[in-house]
Amino acid sequence: MPRIVFMGTPPFAVKSLEACLGLGEVIAVVTQPDKPKGRGQEVAFSAVKTFAVSKGLPVLQPLKLRGTDFASQLAALSPDVAVVTAYGKILPKDVLETPTHGCVNVHASLLPRFRGAAPIQWAIACGDEKTGVCLMRMDEGMDTGPVIDRAELPIGAHDTSATLHDALAALGGEVLSRALPRYLSGELKPVAQPVEGVVMAPMIKKEDGALDFTKSAVELERRLRAFTPWPGAFTKLDGALFKVHAATVGGGVGEPGTVLSASPVGIEVACGQGSLVFTSVQLEGKRVMTAQEFLSGKKLLAGTRPFVMT
Numbered sequence: 001m002p003r004i005v006f007m008g009t010p011p012f013a014v015k016s017l018e019a020c021l022g023l024g025e026v027i028a029v030v031t032q033p034d035k036p037k038g039r040g041q042e043v044a045f046s047a048v049k050t051f052a053v054s055k056g057l058p059v060l061q062p063l064k065l066r067g068t069d070f071a072s073q074l075a076a077l078s079p080d081v082a083v084v085t086a087y088g089k090i091l092p093k094d095v096l097e098t099p100t101h102g103c104v105n106v107h108a109s110l111l112p113r114f115r116g117a118a119p120i121q122w123a124i125a126c127g128d129e130k131t132g133v134c135l136m137r138m139d140e141g142m143d144t145g146p147v148i149d150r151a152e153l154p155i156g157a158h159d160t161s162a163t164l165h166d167a168l169a170a171l172g173g174e175v176l177s178r179a180l181p182r183y184l185s186g187e188l189k190p191v192a193q194p195v196e197g198v199v200m201a202p203m204i205k206k207e208d209g210a211l212d213f214t215k216s217a218v219e220l221e222r223r224l225r226a227f228t229p230w231p232g233a234f235t236k237l238d239g240a241l242f243k244v245h246a247a248t249v250g251g252g253v254g255e256p257g258t259v260l261s262a263s264p265v266g267i268e269v270a271c272g273q274g275s276l277v278f279t280s281v282q283l284e285g286k287r288v289m290t291a292q293e294f295l296s297g298k299k300l301l302a303g304t305r306p307f308v309m310t
Helices: 011-021 047-054 070-075 119-125 161-184 217-226 291-295
Strands: 003-008 025-030 035-037 042-044 081-085 103-107 113-115 130-137 147-154 233-237 240-250 259-263 266-270 275-283
Touching (some): 003 047, 011 025, 011 081, 025 047, 081 161, 103 161, 113 119, 119 217, 130 161, 217 233, 217 240, 217 275, 266 291, 275 291
Parallel strands (some): 003 025, 003 081, 081 103
Antiparallel strands (some): 103 130, 130 147, 233 240, 259 266, 266 275
16 A cells, blocks of 8 residues: 655645545645634634544644755655645655655646646636646656646536636546556556647736726636636726626627626626626625626616726
């Protein structure tokens, strides 16, 4: 039975840790240090730590990996392999080389497309028809290691980063379950990633959610789904933050940012190409409303440009 060290932090990683429990002996779980959370700033466990504690697994939470004795601590555990899923820190060379079979990573994209911190969001934002999960032998680069196994997943027309997150987390557990034993036995050999087709997926910033109506409606609708739940899609109306929680693509034409119509069906706003029809919105300090509910308390006139252009 292989001795597995698991490294992960957010909810996405829990399915991978769960899979590891059926693949060998999980001798340690490494996760990020506890952090203050919420308005009260109470110290909270990561999702992985919460699961590990519930299973009685030993938990390690080093502040740093690089330039410390963490590799020595790891070596003392005699791990056969380290499984890494969304741990949140770059692993230094001494850590990568400590387990007998190295460190393998569950990554939520079809590498080499979308290397980096936010592959799920950018796959939707870029209009990809499919994504997936790769199990990769890690090296010192950013998601550059050879791929052990992969599985594809179609991206639906209504998928958000939240729905795709959950589906890919489950798929990651499945790929790990089927591929890790074959990798450890030598049956599956890692294959170098192709040089062509490299696309980076940088960390999402709050400003990525700002609605730029000079872009096409198709692109804005994709970005809305990509950045749900965070940072969301937003603009400003009368100086207040105005969030758009759901929208469809329309065929209207007009100067970008112009209200083309405002009815119970939705608030239609002209874009660089086509129009975006807001169906679920939220004004700062208010609850989420349908377009019909919002318009019952706020009049928007066709032909006006009330939204702040970014």
